[in-house]
Every structure is written in C-alpha cells, then in structure tokens.
Amino acid sequence: MDDLFAPSDVSWTPVSPKLAAVRRLTAGISAGLVGIVLLIVLGMTVGWLYGVLALVVAAAGFVWAWVLIGRNQRSWKYAEREDELLVSHGIMFRELVVVPYGRMQFVDVAAGPLERAYGIATVELHTATPATDAKIPGLHPDEAGRLRDRLSALGQAQAWGL
Structure with a gap:
C-alpha cells in the first residue's frame, strides 16, 4: 500500500x-489569543474557574497541534x-499528486512574512484542471527558484497542445 502513495x-x-x-x-x-480571550470573557461572565479551564483546554489543543504539525x-x-512531478503528503489521509510537465500552465512561488523570516517558500503548480494542481510548501528559496525555473522550462518544452 505504501508504494501506491510513494513509489x-x-x-x-x-x-x-x-x-x-x-x-x-x-x-x-x-x-x-483564543485562550486569553476565553479566559477574560468567561472569567468576567460565568466565573474565573471556567476561564482557567478554557485556557487549559486551549493549551491542550496547542500541544496536540504541535504533534500533528510535526x-x-x-x-x-x-x-x-x-x-512528471510527484508530490506526496499526509499521514492519515495520504495524497499523491502527479503533474505531467506538459500540462502545467504556470508556476507560482509565494512566501508570507513568517515564511520569509524563517527562510522558506511555497511552490504552486497550476494546470487546466484544478484537481491536478499541486503545491510544495517549506522549500528553501534557492530550491524554490530552481524548481520554478526548471518546471517552467520543462512545461514549455513538453506542452501538449495547450
């Protein structure tokens, strides 16, 4: 089964x-932010015990998110x-996207403020069919630029009548 999602x-x-x-x-x-808002709102309306309980629940949710994010x-x-380019991700719900170079219409590179601060970027491939669009987050900017240029060149060289 593993070979199905990661040849x-x-x-x-x-x-x-x-x-x-x-x-x-x-x-x-x-x-x-959610924990602090709940602490203040619940503390001032129904009691500080409920506010502290909401803060503990928010902290537990963060711990769970920490594990899942990793x-x-x-x-x-x-x-x-x-x-073609293959992109695979997911633990519980696994996904493998195969994008033929000749079907790519354009390639985006994006990086928000936090991504720029940490030195990473996201490459997103667009095709005529949204189901075959793919993105690769967490790339070093040099690798993102190299991948963008290579995919654009291969997409243009192998265009299948688009």
Whole structure:
C-alpha cells in the first residue's frame, strides 16, 4: 500500500523542517489569543474557574497541534521524474499528486512574512484542471527558484497542445 502513495523507483526530496516551526508558531499565536480571550470573557461572565479551564483546554489543543504539525511536515515530499512531478503528503489521509510537465500552465512561488523570516517558500503548480494542481510548501528559496525555473522550462518544452 505504501508504494501506491510513494513509489520507490524515484528519489524523494523532503521539505524543510522550518515548515513545522512556522506552522507551530502560527498555532501557538492562535491558541494563545483564543485562550486569553476565553479566559477574560468567561472569567468576567460565568466565573474565573471556567476561564482557567478554557485556557487549559486551549493549551491542550496547542500541544496536540504541535504533534500533528510535526508529523504533517515530515510527510511532505516531492520527486522529479523525466515527464512528471510527484508530490506526496499526509499521514492519515495520504495524497499523491502527479503533474505531467506538459500540462502545467504556470508556476507560482509565494512566501508570507513568517515564511520569509524563517527562510522558506511555497511552490504552486497550476494546470487546466484544478484537481491536478499541486503545491510544495517549506522549500528553501534557492530550491524554490530552481524548481520554478526548471518546471517552467520543462512545461514549455513538453506542452501538449495547450
């Protein structure tokens, strides 16, 4: 079954561990804000015990998210074949997207403020069919640029009548 989502005949490239750090920081900020708001609102309306309980629940949710984010980051990988790009990710719900180079219409590279601060970027491939669009988060900017240029060149060279 593993070979269905991660063929062994290719060399897989994992994404940067910095992706987990960015996502954990975002989850920590979100959980902290939700916990503080719930603490104040519940504390002032129904009692401080309920506010503290809500804060503990928010902290437990953050701990759970910490574990899941690490597992998710380790599941992301991509491989370049002669005619197609493979992107695989997911632990419980696994997904493998195969994008033929000739079907690519354009390639995006994006990086938000936290991603730029941590030195990572996301490459997104677009095709005529949204179901075959793929993205690869957590790439070093040099690798994202190299991948963007290579995919664009291969897409143009192998265009299938688009």
